[in-house]
């Protein structure tokens with residue numbers, strides 16, 4: 001019953017997968033189907049001609065005048081033509097096969113990209129299980145579609161081949177094809193069963209496989225290279241790799257041994273029935289019940305049946321892997337966005353009038369970790385607010401909620417009295433210019449890296465220059481070989497910038513967007529900057545903000561004193577709210593942090 005259910009499950013996935021191949025490459029699939037039919041039938045045709053030739057030669061030997069040269073020539077000609085047709089088709093078949101594989105991989109990749117793009121929030125990317133699934137799909141996307149097409153092409157071809165052989169054998173006695181087929185069933189059944197166990201073991205040991213991949217990536221990628229060398233971590237990670245490998249290998253070795261024994265035993269049964277059939281055919285030939293050509297036909301057909309069964313068997317298992325991949329893919333493609341996009345008839349105000357209000361906002365991450373608890377505050381238009389607090393206090397979470405990368409678990413965020421959930425998400429995001437602390441470094445040109453903040457500025461050099469000047473990176477760009485055309489990042493042999501220079505590029509990206517937006521958010525914008533650059537950015541902060549509403553997240557309290565309002569967060573709660581002067585007078589957490597930093601500088 002378990003295997004029957006499995007068969008039903010696989011059939012369903014297969015039925016859903018085949019149209020994907022068609023959608024990806026309809027012309028190529030048509031050609032593949034035609035070549036597959038020819039490749040499936042030609043061997044049977046060849047064997048039949050062989051039989052005819054041997055029979056003609058044998059009858060010629062019996063009668064001294066070999067008078068049917070004409071038909072003998074036709075037979076030889078047909079045999080050569082069949083072989084030639086197959087050989088001529090082969091290179092085209094190979095090329096077409098590779099084209100379909102590439103097209104299908106790209107088609108699936110585009111479906112994955114479209115789906116990932118359709119998620120407006122971060123829930124799927126920050127949910128470890130889901131993220132792992134995407135990673136697994138991504139890793140296999142260039143390998144598994146190949147197996148699917150291989151099954152479609154080779155599987156169908158050898159099935160056709162097998163059917164042809166069984167038809168060719170049936171005139172020798174109805175029981176011969178039946179015996180050969182039945183004798184192979186136990187082998188197929190037990191191999192299927194063991195392969196299933198192999199699968200179970202492999203998925204049980206997949207954490208070990210992932211660990212092996214992780215340990216080797218630590219030793220092979222640049223991100224870790226410095227620490228690995230300075231802390232001498234090479235042998236530790238190598239040892240961890242060996243341990244993970246040994247654990248997985250032990251389990252797999254055992255089950256592969258079991259598989260080898262089983263297959264060998266069932267091979268004996270299959271050989272026994274082949275021998276029985278062969279013996280009967282030879283006896284029939286000796287008794288002149290069948291011709292010598294039929295003996296040749298039997299031998300060749302038997303060889304073909306064995307090859308076909310072997311290929312079908314292998315294809316079936318590699319198909320199983322492909323189907324498991326496809327099942328994973330379909331699950332991903334079927335997943336529904338978690339963020340509800342409901343719209344009211346109210347449009348986003350062109351200029352926020354009464355402000356942004358957090359009303360008792362609480363938030364827990366998908367893993368259940370509570371990051372914010374009943375946080376309430378009002379951000380008036382044109383004012384600058386600073387978020388301070390120790391690590392993990394919830395500052396970035398507030399920015400994520402404000403950018404609607406997540407929706408609050410409880411409470412509301414109101415923009416001029418309208419619930420943020422009811423506003424058009426794209427419109428709202430266009431109003432926000434943000435620099436995250438883990439900003440992105442794109443392997444694109446300098447100009448493109450800045451213009452990503454506002455794609456309409458891609459070709460506007462003056463606008464790019466202005467943003468670069470505001471971010472304090474214009475002089476550096478002018479010194480680069482191709483200025484704004486310089487390719488950045490190591491991935492495609494571009495120029496590498498320092499951490500601080502990359503951060504300035506990210507700030508320029510926010511500044512270029514800022515003209516079209518109403519809200520500027522800087523989350524630790526100067527963490528990687530040298531003191532002079534940091535001083536310059538903050539000195540020009542009010543000029544840069546230009547009466548916009550701005551939120552600044554920082555640990556450097558010296559830079560928040562000019563903000564209109566300072567919010568102090570601790571363990572997800574808002575514990576203090578006021579101006580720099582008010583908070584110093586309160587002698588609370590802010591005053592304490594301020595004193596610590598001031599003392600550090602005095603020392």
Ligand SMILES: Nc1ncnc2c1ncn2[C@@H]1O[C@H](COP(=O)(O)OP(=O)(O)OP(=O)(O)O)[C@@H](O)[C@H]1O
Nearest residue numbers: 126365367369371390391392393394395396397398
């Ligand atoms: N993706 C996530 N999944 C689960 N928990 C998270 C996630 N991101 C943050 N957290 C948790 O939420 C809490 C608040 O994190 P947040 O990033 O908002 O802090 P922060 O004040 O910005 O810290 P820092 O100053 O270190 O940047 C932390 O306890 C953190 O562990």
